[in-house]
Amino acid sequence: MENEKVLEVKGLSKQYKKGVYASEKVTFDVHRGEIFALIGPNGAGKTTTIRMISTLLQATEGDAVVSGHSILTEPEKVRKSITYLPDEAGAYKNMKGIDYLKFMAELYADNKSQAEEYVKTGREICELGDRLNDKIASYSRGMQRKLLLARAIMSKPDLAILDEPTSGLDIINALEIRRMIKQLAAEGMSFLLSSHNMLEIEYVSDRVGIIAKGHLLETGTPAELIEKYKADNLEDVFELVVMKKDIK
């Protein structure tokens, strides 16, 4: 189904302290095969929103539904439908890359043959070749990031939630990752990304949501928003929306 919603975020709010909203009534959808990016300045509420959707943080109000499952009532089913790659994720440095993929595949898979399938996919995605037989401690930051991304995607979840997917990667590696995300989306995987890199977002996302001070201020395709704000690029849109709007 082309317009099938894989994620419905319905008025999600979080108060870490009573009366202080880190995110307030955030509402948006992600369709099957769509790449949706949350963009916003530091402290806007991106990670808070993503962690609530990932069932790692309890929402104060609202709900999110992933592949028909509510984070409130069916969090374990939600966890089966998503993978989450945090910005500052680390892998076990003393493990070999291949053993890390096998270990994670066994955690996520329902049986041995599915685990083997995941590892095969993970090997292809990370493109680390023979280096998979080396300890992760010997990898560059880019290689570690590729391994972690492969881990997040090898199970082909309905929704992959990636915080700053290309952070720390050089141009070539970042390009490869973006192409991979687009290809997987074309095959039907949905993505929720968070990023500060506007060029990346403009290139890779089908739609973006601009968030500041916990409020989702705008959603649309990069082209729609550029047109609406008579801007030259998404960075200008972002500045206009975040700097010029009077947010309480």
Ligand SMILES: Nc1ncnc2c1ncn2[C@@H]1O[C@H](COP(=O)(O)OP(=O)(O)OP(=O)(O)O)[C@@H](O)[C@H]1O
């Ligand atoms: N555990 C916590 N306890 C109290 N306040 C928190 C906690 N985590 C985040 N906050 C606050 O909630 C707000 C939103 O933070 P969040 O980390 O979601 O922003 P972000 O958009 O992900 O920022 P960045 O781009 O810097 O990662 C900030 O004001 C932050 O200080």
